[in-house]
Amino acid sequence: MQCPYCVKEMEIGLIRSPHEVSWFPGTKKPVFARAKFHDGSVVLSTLSHFNGSAVAAWLCRGCEKVIIDFSDGACDMNG
Template identity: 40%
Template sequence: MICPFCGAAMEKGCIKGQHEMAWLPDDKRDALFTDAHLQEGAVLLASSSIFKGSVVDAWCCRVCEKLVVEY
């Protein structure tokens, strides 16, 4: 993939975590004690599994230090 920000080649990989991963709007980021994907406007990127954690495919541009996430 070519980086949409700087035009450099991107490296395919993944982002791993122990819990679910979700994108939240700025005004929802500080909500504590609530599953992220239940927040209004949230985009669930990866659900969590006891055995695998959570994994979401992503592309990394090491030139401009940006990630492009596939969900």
């Protein structure tokens, strides 16, 4: 994948967590970390009690950007 900022080739990798990985609207840290308690949130990786969570993500080291494709559960490595 090419970086949309500098057009150089990006590196695929994983973002890992011992918890569910979710995106929440706004910039305030939610009190409850589970996405199901927040309207408009997006679950990027459901929690596996054995493996934690893992999300596939593209990295550009030059621009210091990370891109996550969450279409059709593409990002959830616990699938």
